[in-house]
Amino acid sequence: MGPEGGGPEYSRGPGGFVDFVRLAGLAGCRPRGAAMNDAGKRPVEGVEAAELRRSLPCRKCRYDLRGLAIGGVCPECGLAVVDSVRAAIDPMAGRLPRLTNPRSVGNALLWLIMCLDAAAIVLTGRALGLRLDALGRPHLVDMMPRGVVLGAVLVAVAALPAVVLLAPPREAEGIGVVRRNLWRLGGGLLALAAGAATAWALASELAAFAEIEESLLLITLALGIAATMLPLRGILQTIGERSRQYRTARSERQRAIDMVAAAVGMIAGETVRLAVRGGDLGILATLGGTIAWISALMALIGFGYLTVNAVWIRRALRRPPPTLHELVTRANTDEG
Ligand SMILES: [Zn+2]
Secondary structure, three states: OOOOOOOOHHHOOOOOHHHHHHHHHHHHHOOOOHHHOOOOOOOOHHHHHOEOOOOOEOOOOOOEOOOOEOOOEOOOOOOEHHHHHHHHOOOOHHHOOOOOOHHHHHHHHHHHHHHHHHHHHHHHHHHHHHHHHHOOOOHHHHHOOHHHHHHHHHHHHHOHHHHHHHOOOOOOOOOHHHHHHHHHHHHHHHHHHHHHHHHHHHHHHOHHHHOOHHHHHHHHHHHHHHHHHHHHHHHHHHHHOOOHHHHHOOOOOOOHHHHHHHHHHHHHHHHHHHHOOOOOOHHHHHHHHHHHHHHHHHHHHHHHHHHHHHHHHHHHHHOOOOOHHHHHOOOHHHOO
């Protein structure tokens, strides 16, 4: 890649990185009306006087702050302009290497997660239907006949193009880890497809397996989660750096390792249930089933969060946040 590949944006021209550091300090220690008090005594005067050359909605009232000084306040609601600037810019964005195809990477990531969501819904839906059927409530399993399991095979295969789109170009530097994870992710998706196909075939052909179909489905999903989440972890970290929302989120950020923990719970619970099947250790079977289903519920909630995370990352890739430099510098298109 050329030397411009990962260059820090802020180091260019006036109002660059140094000013950003000052602004960050200013914004950090004085979130409200920072510039009103002791302007002149502080070295940040230059930044405060800089005008916003681009449209920037006020964080509180959406008034367009274009043309106002960074040290000023919103004329509509009085919120310090620096507050809105701080919320809009992403100090990390300019320092990360540029993706060559951010839009398709964002789309691919969301598509991949949505395919995994669909596989999880199909497999747990059918398994829950079987469980309710055993309790004398057959209407869910009527809605989810055995054939829907093939839907999980379909979506796992449909996710494979996303793995290709996520791959960085061959000449990019430092991509060995990403490529390795993508190979493992592709393998994980194929394993999920093969597992779902096997569970479907066994339950269809062999009556002996039909009664343990619920366990087969949950274990298939759990193995699929483990095989895809471990490689996805590194990929999400690398790409997710570009989303300030994802980077700074705490409880809303789904950790891959928690998904793997849920998968382990599903496998352990169902293994216990299978092991004591037909014996007189009914209490153990109930305990195993309970653990498996609580873990499955955690995994489903985790998939919901993962989807939200993918939406954030996709949004940041499609519309990268402006740098401070871009906000205070007249864009070429504005001149004339
Ligand atoms: Zn305002």
